[in-house]
Amino acid sequence: MLWGKTARYAIAFFLIISLNFAIPRAMPGDTLTNLMGEDVHLSEDAMLELKAKVGVDQPIHIQFLNYWRDLFHLDLGYSYHLHAPVSSLIRERIKWTMLLVAPSIIMGAFVGTLLGALAGWRRKEAKSRLQTTGFLLIYCTPPYFLSMLALYFLGFELGWFPLKGFYQSGTIGDIAHHLFLPVLIMTLFSASRNYMIMRGSVIQERQMLYASYARAKGLSSDQILFRHIFKNAALPIITLVALDFGFIFSGALFIEIVFSMHGMGNLIYDSLLCRDYPVLQGTFAVITIMVILANLLADWTYGLVDPRVRWQR
Amino acid sequence: MALLDIRNLSVSFETPQGLVKAATQVSLALEYNETLALVGETGCGKSVVVNAIMKLLPANAKVDGRVIYRGRDLLSLDEKEMARIRGQDIAIIFQNPSLALNPVYKISEQVSESMILKKRSSRSRAEEISSQLLQRLGLKGRESSYPFQLSGGMNQRAMIACSVVLGPKIIIADEPTKGLDQSMVGQVLGEIRKAKEVNGASLLLITHDMEVARQISDKVAVMYCGEVMEVGKTEEVLQAPSHPYTQALLDSLPERGFLPIPGPSPSMIDPPEGCRFHPRCPWRRDLCSIERPVQKSTTTGWVRCCR
Amino acid sequence: MAEVIRALRSAEEKIRARWSLLGPLIFSSFILAALLADLISPYDPWKRFNPYQMPGWEHLLGTNDMGHDILSELIFGSRVSLAVGFSAAILSATLGTAVGLFAGYFRGMADEVLMGITDIFLMIPQIPLIIVLAAFLRPSFWLMALLMGLLWWTALARIVRSRTLQVREMGFVAGAKAIGFSDNHVIFSDVLPNTLYVIAPKFMLTVASAMIAEASISFLGLSDPSMKSWGTMISYAFSRGGFINGMWWWYLPPGLCITVFVLSLVMMAGILEERDIEPVKVD
Numbered sequence: 001m002l003w004g005k006t007a008r009y010a011i012a013f014f015l016i017i018s019l020n021f022a023i024p025r026a027m028p029g030d031t032l033t034n035l036m037g038e039d040v041h042l043s044e045d046a047m048l049e050l051k052a053k054v055g056v057d058q059p060i061h062i063q064f065l066n067y068w069r070d071l072f073h074l075d076l077g078y079s080y081h082l083h084a085p086v087s088s089l090i091r092e093r094i095k096w097t098m099l100l101v102a103p104s105i106i107m108g109a110f111v112g113t114l115l116g117a118l119a120g121w122r123r124k125e126a127k128s129r130l131q132t133t134g135f136l137l138i139y140c141t142p143p144y145f146l147s148m149l150a151l152y153f154l155g156f157e158l159g160w161f162p163l164k165g166f167y168q169s170g171t172i173g174d175i176a177h178h179l180f181l182p183v184l185i186m187t188l189f190s191a192s193r194n195y196m197i198m199r200g201s202v203i204q205e206r207q208m209l210y211a212s213y214a215r216a217k218g219l220s221s222d223q224i225l226f227r228h229i230f231k232n233a234a235l236p237i238i239t240l241v242a243l244d245f246g247f248i249f250s251g252a253l254f255i256e257i258v259f260s261m262h263g264m265g266n267l268i269y270d271s272l273l274c275r276d277y278p279v280l281q282g283t284f285a286v287i288t289i290m291v292i293l294a295n296l297l298a299d300w301t302y303g304l305v306d307p308r309v310r311w312q313r
Numbered sequence: 314m315a316l317l318d319i320r321n322l323s324v325s326f327e328t329p330q331g332l333v334k335a336a337t338q339v340s341l342a343l344e345y346n347e348t349l350a351l352v353g354e355t356g357c358g359k360s361v362v363v364n365a366i367m368k369l370l371p372a373n374a375k376v377d378g379r380v381i382y383r384g385r386d387l388l389s390l391d392e393k394e395m396a397r398i399r400g401q402d403i404a405i406i407f408q409n410p411s412l413a414l415n416p417v418y419k420i421s422e423q424v425s426e427s428m429i430l431k432k433r434s435s436r437s438r439a440e441e442i443s444s445q446l447l448q449r450l451g452l453k454g455r456e457s458s459y460p461f462q463l464s465g466g467m468n469q470r471a472m473i474a475c476s477v478v479l480g481p482k483i484i485i486a487d488e489p490t491k492g493l494d495q496s497m498v499g500q501v502l503g504e505i506r507k508a509k510e511v512n513g514a515s516l517l518l519i520t521h522d523m524e525v526a527r528q529i530s531d532k533v534a535v536m537y538c539g540e541v542m543e544v545g546k547t548e549e550v551l552q553a554p555s556h557p558y559t560q561a562l563l564d565s566l567p568e569r570g571f572l573p574i575p576g577p578s579p580s581m582i583d584p585p586e587g588c589r590f591h592p593r594c595p596w597r598r599d600l601c602s603i604e605r606p607v608q609k610s611t612t613t614g615w616v617r618c619c620r
Numbered sequence: 621m622a623e624v625i626r627a628l629r630s631a632e633e634k635i636r637a638r639w640s641l642l643g644p645l646i647f648s649s650f651i652l653a654a655l656l657a658d659l660i661s662p663y664d665p666w667k668r669f670n671p672y673q674m675p676g677w678e679h680l681l682g683t684n685d686m687g688h689d690i691l692s693e694l695i696f697g698s699r700v701s702l703a704v705g706f707s708a709a710i711l712s713a714t715l716g717t718a719v720g721l722f723a724g725y726f727r728g729m730a731d732e733v734l735m736g737i738t739d740i741f742l743m744i745p746q747i748p749l750i751i752v753l754a755a756f757l758r759p760s761f762w763l764m765a766l767l768m769g770l771l772w773w774t775a776l777a778r779i780v781r782s783r784t785l786q787v788r789e790m791g792f793v794a795g796a797k798a799i800g801f802s803d804n805h806v807i808f809s810d811v812l813p814n815t816l817y818v819i820a821p822k823f824m825l826t827v828a829s830a831m832i833a834e835a836s837i838s839f840l841g842l843s844d845p846s847m848k849s850w851g852t853m854i855s856y857a858f859s860r861g862g863f864i865n866g867m868w869w870w871y872l873p874p875g876l877c878i879t880v881f882v883l884s885l886v887m888m889a890g891i892l893e894e895r896d897i898e899p900v901k902v903d
């Protein structure tokens with residue numbers, strides 16, 4: 001069961017990364033340009049040398065093998081615009097993205113599942129309805145627009161937060177000050193998605209007979225929710241949250257752009273302006289790997305916490 | 314004074330199709346140490362009555378009447394007070410054990426949970442008691458299994474353990490033998506009876522199996538279309554029934570030749586006027602379709618029939 | 621007492637009924653505005669006036685850096701945004717339904733393969749992939765819709781498949797097969813109609829996420845500069861200084877339009893979905 005899944009992920013990984021290999025070669029235009037980026041001006045000699053290095057002269061299957069070999073050596077190509085290997089560019093930026101994404105996803109998971117569970121349990125109460133409306137609004141707003149709103153009102157108008165997120169050289173306090181607003185937005189954004197899923201899940205689970213039996217055993221309302229329903233409702237969420245990871249991560253890229261943070265989002269934004277294809281492709285490969293790892297992790301966790309899966313192996 | 318006194322209990326459900334009158338003026342008494350069997354065909358409102366006693370009905374239910382337990386009307390208690398009574402004073406064994414147990418917890422956890430939460434026992438003490446109980450119920454070595462790993466009969470016994478672990482004064486069992494094969498029926502009934510005797514409890518047993526009622530109960534109450542039609546000592550009701558519906562039920566048993574009850578089951582949204590059984594009654598008279606019969610005493614109980 | 625409670629309950633139901641009208645109401649007014657853009661828009665969205673005007677009588681929502689009237693841009697922009705959302709959703713709904721029906725109806729090998737493909741598509745980081753592809757190709761809204769449609773069918777395929785597995789076990793389907801109707805006939809006249817109610821809410825949600833994605837990708841400047849969508853409006857406000865200079869009237873309206881329209885879609889999907897969850901029975 002689990003090995004079957006893992007094999008599927010391996011196939012997915014292989015195919016998506018191969019797609020990444022195929023894109024610059026299949027797209028219209030000069031393959032060399034597609035591999036190096038637009039507006040790269042070099043002398044004739046340098047060009048020839050590069051051609052050999054990039055390997056466009058070789059047969060396609062050799063290129064393909066070389067591509068995978070490089071990938072396993074963590075070589076994602078070279079950015080001729082930024083004059084640096086793509087992998088070191090990404091490594092430098094991904095730290096900052098993780099600083100935004102990791103706490104937000106964790107807090108968003110806690111806040112979203114907890115409040116979502118309560119809202120599904122007491123969904124007739126005015127408080128839950130109000131809360132659901134709030135999260136629904138966040139759910140329906142593009143995350144970057146949400147960031148613009150927050151930055152405009154809390155940054156511009158009230159002056160509580162800095163307008164830019166350049167915090168490379170700051171102290172811890174300074175970094176925290178700069179990070180607060182983007183992390184808040186990102187947390188709300190990921191919480192809103194978990195909230196909606198968990199609320200629906202609890203609304204379904206509460207109709208199950210075991211919930212009624214827990215009441216018959218004399219448990220209080222809170223005990224029924226947290227001891228009986230919560231685990232059942234949260235289990236399928238593990239997989240759903242992992243499937244959502246790609247979307248949430250993409251959201252973070254946009255939030256970074258609005259807050260001018262020094263992460264992968266702005267790396268992509270800048271690469272788009274000058275069509276720095278190697279960087280774009282490198283980031284796509286890295287994000288793919290992260291998404292697949294997240295799902296693999298989710299399946300493993302699921303197998304550990306759900307007895308029905310654990311015992312079927 | 315009976316241990317549990319149900320007086321004029323009526324339950325109706327608001328549904329898009331109309332008001333479902335699932336129970337109408339049900340009156341029953343359960344004495345100390347007594348076993349009362351509630352019988353009747355499927356859909357006649359048996360589960361609704363016991364869920365009303367436990368206050369477990371969904372929000373669309375409207376409940377009237379009184380359910381007196383030790384001088385207190387359960388229907389007037391709030392959710393908190395009721396939670397204290399459930400499990401400790403009155404416990405229920407549900408109809409469908411495989412769905413009633415929580416799929417993601419071991420059965421021993423589900424049994425000891427009540428001890429820990431309601432009796433404030435230590436975890437180790439609770440686990441000791443629950444594993445003893447499970448062993449007595451023949452689940453030795455299965456304590457740390459999950460419900461999906463056990464058969465229906467095993468889950469049934471696990472649920473019995475869950476329900477009786479706190480030593481309730483009243484045990485309600487909703488068709489505990491449904492879907493079990495014949496060899497299991499005797500065993501499960503034996504377990505329930507044992508749990509009852511150990512705790513000195515009373516038992517309210519729902520069944521549509523007359524044979525089960527004969528084996529285990531002191532008294533029998535017969536329900537039809539949301540009403541109790543006849544109550545009395547088991548021997549009297551089963552040997553010399555006073556209500557034509559009871560007679561018809563007995564005639565439909567295999568050993569009496571499988572005589573089916575003529576006519577369709579009645580609608581609970583528009584129940585028949587007068588006596589609810591009159592459209593299917595062989596002794597019907599003109600009066601039956603007009604006037605609801607009053608209770609008449611019999612040797613050991615009462616009957617609701619004009620004859 | 622009982623009367624009071626009943627009165628309260630019916631009042632609540634009325635309010636709820638009103639609420640459930642809100643979604644369709646917002647939805648249809650946006651559709652109407654998009655269809656009637658030529659009639660209701662005060663100006664041609666490309667006509668130039670004085671730039672950077674605050675909202676006023678002349679220009680209800682002000683003008684942008686090029687002097688374009690924002691309200692007119694907003695009304696005409698709804699056409700592009702809605703068209704992208706709906707074409708992406710129609711394409712993905714068609715694909716997802718076909719895959720789901722096929723996998724659920726024929727089961728076996730076909731099911732294994734199709735669901736394997738679905739699982740792989742689920743792993744693709746969709747927005748980053750669209751960004752990469754759009755960077756290589758000439759920016760176009762149709763391309764965006766096409767890519768989204770090709771990537772977004774997976775969720776629907778799964779839902780339709782599990783519904784199909786249920787439906788094919790129902791009596792009338794077996795009956796139709798026994799009578800000798802072809803698989804094609806059975807799928808399209810017996811199975812498909814019974815899956816429509818799980819497709820409808822999912823379709824709305826797909827339109828919603830396609831519109832959010834369109835706005836996001838346009839925000840990166842990957843859209844056709846000769847057309848205007850709500851996303852491009854925000855993108856220009858951001859990249860050409862409207863945001864940093866506090867010109868809220870430039871980017872707030874398109875952003876709010878996205879939120880409100882998406883909200884109406886989600887609300888309608890919610891109403892459609894809830895229909896078959898509600899009834900409960902204890903036993």
Ligand SMILES: Nc1ncnc2c1ncn2[C@@H]1O[C@H](COP(=O)(O)OP(=O)(O)OP(=O)(O)O)[C@@H](O)[C@H]1O
Pocket residue numbers: 326327328333335353354355356357358359360361362371373408521581900901902903
């Ligand atoms: N929540 C509910 N909403 C509406 N009607 C209900 C609800 N619960 C039960 N009913 C109706 O009440 C009637 C009695 O149901 P009940 O479950 O008590 O029957 P029963 O005698 O226990 O039958 P069985 O032997 O099949 O368990 C049925 O007609 C049922 O449809």
Ligand SMILES: [Mg+2]
Pocket residue numbers: 359360361408487903
């Ligand atoms: Mg029942």
